[in-house]
Amino acid sequence: MKIIRSPAAMTAWSEGLRRAGVTIGFVPTMGALHEGHRTLIREARLQCDALVVSIFVNPTQFGPQEDLAKYPRPISHDRAICRQEGVDVCFEPTAEAMYPAGFQTTVTVPAVARRWEGEARPHHFSGVATVVTKLFGMVRPHRALFGQKDFQQSVLVQQLVKDLNLGVDIVVRPTVREQDGLAMSSRNIYLSPDERARAVTLYKSLQAGAEVIKVGDTDAKAVRSVMDQVVTRESTITTDYLAVCDPRTLEPVSFVTSRVVLLGAIRLGSVRLIDNLLVNAPRRAS
């Protein structure tokens, strides 16, 4: 496996392969790789001839009060996972190479970024949209894989690629979970044992909402109320948002008449967790 740090060297490698007709797959990450990342990498390995994984903790998508400094950076462990999964290039640019003096362009996707994570983390999505655009420019992939775990991000990336004609095929893969249902996340290591035991409450809340939909209740208020009840039972957890949304626009719906996404974010102590579930409205007998 090659480790490439320079953006120019990354592009030169990709351009050489593109000219030879090789399909390049790409999995962008912030490192601290877990089974969720590994599943994306495996899938990309199957779908593409050559595979690049980037490891870059992007400073511009963190707010001033967030965990940039303490975000885990186990680079040897990450490289070992990439090697095990047959990654061809681990791309590890430095922040200085990504944002040299004089850097000034930002990419925004305002409607997709407006609510939910965008509201809780005001500059987060412009940081994500800008770094993804830059990484695509450097890696020049044919296809890039993202996790449903970050649902709003996956919608944003698809919109960005369409709007800016980036010509990258975007594949979104299902969320990988721990045995109890907690969505895997690099941030789960911040949870104390007690918080870890309670963290599954978010998934349980989403599941409870999905059950209401499956038995035929189309009132989004009723769905939300059931989701809320599951979280409020845990006095140490605060809800950031629980919502029933159109999966394309991320706008809340009043009635569940087709596919919806249940979105949630909670706080346990200083840790903030997000999760989501896609749910189909049951077919109505005609």
Ligand code: AMP
């Ligand atoms: P991150 O390193 O957190 O920026 O995530 C890199 C990619 O892995 C993103 O596309 C995430 O959505 C995806 N990802 C993170 N956690 C999971 C998970 N539990 N299941 C599937 N994909 C995930």
